[in-house]
Amino acid sequence: MHQGSFKPKHTMELSEFLTYRMARVQAKLNAMGNRLVQERCGLTLAQWRILLLVSMNEGSTSSDLTRSSAMDKGLFSRKVKSMVDSGLVSSKQDEDDSRVYRLSLTDAGKLIMQDLLPYMQGKQVELINRLTEDELKHMRSALEKIERAIEEE
Numbered sequence: 001m002h003q004g005s006f007k008p009k010h011t012m013e014l015s016e017f018l019t020y021r022m023a024r025v026q027a028k029l030n031a032m033g034n035r036l037v038q039e040r041c042g043l044t045l046a047q048w049r050i051l052l053l054v055s056m057n058e059g060s061t062s063s064d065l066t067r068s069s070a071m072d073k074g075l076f077s078r079k080v081k082s083m084v085d086s087g088l089v090s091s092k093q094d095e096d097d098s099r100v101y102r103l104s105l106t107d108a109g110k111l112i113m114q115d116l117l118p119y120m121q122g123k124q125v126e127l128i129n130r131l132t133e134d135e136l137k138h139m140r141s142a143l144e145k146i147e148r149a150i151e152e153e
Contacts (some may be wrong), residue, residue: 055113059102
Protein backbone atom coordinates (compact mmCIF):
# COMPACT_ATOMS: atom_id res chain seq x y z
CA MET A 1 0.00 0.00 0.00
CA HIS A 2 2.86 2.42 0.65
CA GLN A 3 5.94 3.17 -1.35
CA GLY A 4 9.46 2.88 -0.04
CA SER A 5 11.07 0.42 2.29
CA PHE A 6 11.27 2.22 5.63
CA LYS A 7 11.53 -0.27 8.46
CA PRO A 8 11.31 1.23 11.94
CA LYS A 9 13.83 0.21 14.59
CA HIS A 10 12.56 -1.85 17.45
CA THR A 11 11.98 1.38 19.37
CA MET A 12 11.79 4.75 17.70
CA GLU A 13 13.07 7.92 19.27
CA LEU A 14 10.41 10.57 19.73
CA SER A 15 12.18 12.79 17.21
CA GLU A 16 11.70 10.04 14.60
CA PHE A 17 7.90 10.15 14.83
CA LEU A 18 6.58 12.05 11.83
CA THR A 19 3.65 13.43 13.81
CA TYR A 20 5.98 14.76 16.51
CA ARG A 21 8.28 16.52 14.02
CA MET A 22 5.35 18.03 12.13
CA ALA A 23 3.76 19.22 15.38
CA ARG A 24 7.05 20.89 16.40
CA VAL A 25 7.35 22.67 13.06
CA GLN A 26 3.69 23.69 13.20
CA ALA A 27 4.10 25.07 16.73
CA LYS A 28 7.17 27.07 15.69
CA LEU A 29 5.43 28.42 12.57
CA ASN A 30 2.39 29.39 14.63
CA ALA A 31 4.52 31.13 17.26
CA MET A 32 6.39 33.06 14.57
CA GLY A 33 3.13 33.93 12.78
CA ASN A 34 1.49 35.09 16.00
CA ARG A 35 4.46 37.29 16.81
CA LEU A 36 4.60 38.84 13.32
CA VAL A 37 0.86 39.52 13.13
CA GLN A 38 0.69 40.85 16.69
CA GLU A 39 3.61 43.22 16.11
CA ARG A 40 2.27 44.40 12.77
CA CYS A 41 -1.40 45.00 13.56
CA GLY A 42 -2.31 43.67 17.01
CA LEU A 43 -4.27 40.64 15.78
CA THR A 44 -3.81 36.99 16.61
CA LEU A 45 -2.77 34.47 13.99
CA ALA A 46 -6.28 32.96 14.04
CA GLN A 47 -7.78 36.39 13.39
CA TRP A 48 -5.35 36.96 10.53
CA ARG A 49 -6.28 33.63 8.97
CA ILE A 50 -9.97 34.46 9.25
CA LEU A 51 -9.41 37.88 7.67
CA LEU A 52 -7.57 36.19 4.83
CA LEU A 53 -10.32 33.57 4.38
CA VAL A 54 -13.07 36.19 4.39
CA SER A 55 -11.17 38.42 1.94
CA MET A 56 -10.68 35.49 -0.44
CA ASN A 57 -14.30 34.31 -0.07
CA GLU A 58 -16.39 37.49 0.33
CA GLY A 59 -20.01 36.67 1.04
CA SER A 60 -19.36 33.13 2.29
CA THR A 61 -20.92 31.78 5.45
CA SER A 62 -19.03 30.86 8.62
CA SER A 63 -19.90 27.22 7.98
CA ASP A 64 -18.38 27.34 4.49
CA LEU A 65 -15.20 28.97 5.77
CA THR A 66 -14.89 26.62 8.74
CA ARG A 67 -15.07 23.60 6.43
CA SER A 68 -12.51 24.98 3.98
CA SER A 69 -10.09 26.07 6.71
CA ALA A 70 -10.24 22.95 8.90
CA MET A 71 -10.31 25.29 11.93
CA ASP A 72 -12.24 24.30 15.04
CA LYS A 73 -15.86 25.42 14.55
CA GLY A 74 -16.21 26.87 18.06
CA LEU A 75 -12.92 28.79 17.86
CA PHE A 76 -13.80 30.05 14.39
CA SER A 77 -17.22 31.23 15.55
CA ARG A 78 -15.82 33.03 18.62
CA LYS A 79 -13.09 34.73 16.58
CA VAL A 80 -15.55 35.85 13.90
CA LYS A 81 -17.87 37.27 16.57
CA SER A 82 -15.01 39.23 18.14
CA MET A 83 -13.95 40.51 14.71
CA VAL A 84 -17.53 41.59 13.94
CA ASP A 85 -17.65 43.32 17.34
CA SER A 86 -14.34 45.08 16.65
CA GLY A 87 -15.46 46.24 13.21
CA LEU A 88 -13.12 44.19 11.01
CA VAL A 89 -15.72 41.80 9.59
CA SER A 90 -19.38 42.36 8.80
CA SER A 91 -22.03 39.68 9.12
CA LYS A 92 -25.17 40.26 7.08
CA GLN A 93 -28.28 38.14 7.01
CA ASP A 94 -28.81 36.32 3.71
CA GLU A 95 -31.67 37.79 1.66
CA ASP A 96 -33.05 34.35 0.75
CA ASP A 97 -32.46 32.46 4.01
CA SER A 98 -32.75 34.36 7.29
CA ARG A 99 -30.88 31.57 9.13
CA VAL A 100 -27.71 32.23 7.10
CA TYR A 101 -25.26 35.08 7.63
CA ARG A 102 -22.72 36.14 5.02
CA LEU A 103 -19.30 37.49 5.99
CA SER A 104 -17.30 40.25 4.36
CA LEU A 105 -14.51 42.60 5.33
CA THR A 106 -15.31 46.07 6.55
CA ASP A 107 -13.25 49.03 5.39
CA ALA A 108 -11.11 48.63 8.53
CA GLY A 109 -10.59 44.94 7.73
CA LYS A 110 -9.63 45.80 4.16
CA LEU A 111 -7.05 48.33 5.38
CA ILE A 112 -5.41 45.71 7.58
CA MET A 113 -5.39 43.25 4.68
CA GLN A 114 -3.77 45.82 2.37
CA ASP A 115 -0.91 46.15 4.83
CA LEU A 116 -0.67 42.64 6.23
CA LEU A 117 -1.10 40.48 3.13
CA PRO A 118 2.05 41.63 1.29
CA TYR A 119 4.00 41.51 4.55
CA MET A 120 2.93 37.95 5.37
CA GLN A 121 3.44 36.82 1.77
CA GLY A 122 6.97 38.21 2.01
CA LYS A 123 7.57 36.17 5.16
CA GLN A 124 6.31 33.06 3.36
CA VAL A 125 8.72 33.74 0.50
CA GLU A 126 11.59 34.07 3.00
CA LEU A 127 10.76 30.61 4.38
CA ILE A 128 10.29 29.05 0.96
CA ASN A 129 13.59 30.51 -0.24
CA ARG A 130 15.37 28.38 2.38
CA LEU A 131 14.48 25.36 0.26
CA THR A 132 15.67 24.37 -3.18
CA GLU A 133 13.04 23.96 -5.88
CA ASP A 134 13.41 20.18 -5.61
CA GLU A 135 13.04 20.25 -1.82
CA LEU A 136 9.92 22.37 -2.09
CA LYS A 137 8.44 20.10 -4.78
CA HIS A 138 9.17 16.98 -2.71
CA MET A 139 7.84 18.54 0.49
CA ARG A 140 4.57 19.54 -1.17
CA SER A 141 4.23 16.09 -2.71
CA ALA A 142 4.94 14.40 0.63
CA LEU A 143 2.42 16.59 2.47
CA GLU A 144 -0.24 15.83 -0.12
CA LYS A 145 0.40 12.08 0.24
CA ILE A 146 0.24 12.28 4.02
CA GLU A 147 -2.97 14.30 3.92
CA ARG A 148 -4.57 11.81 1.51
CA ALA A 149 -3.48 8.90 3.71
CA ILE A 150 -5.07 10.53 6.76
CA GLU A 151 -8.30 11.14 4.86
CA GLU A 152 -8.38 7.46 3.86
CA GLU A 153 -8.17 6.31 7.49
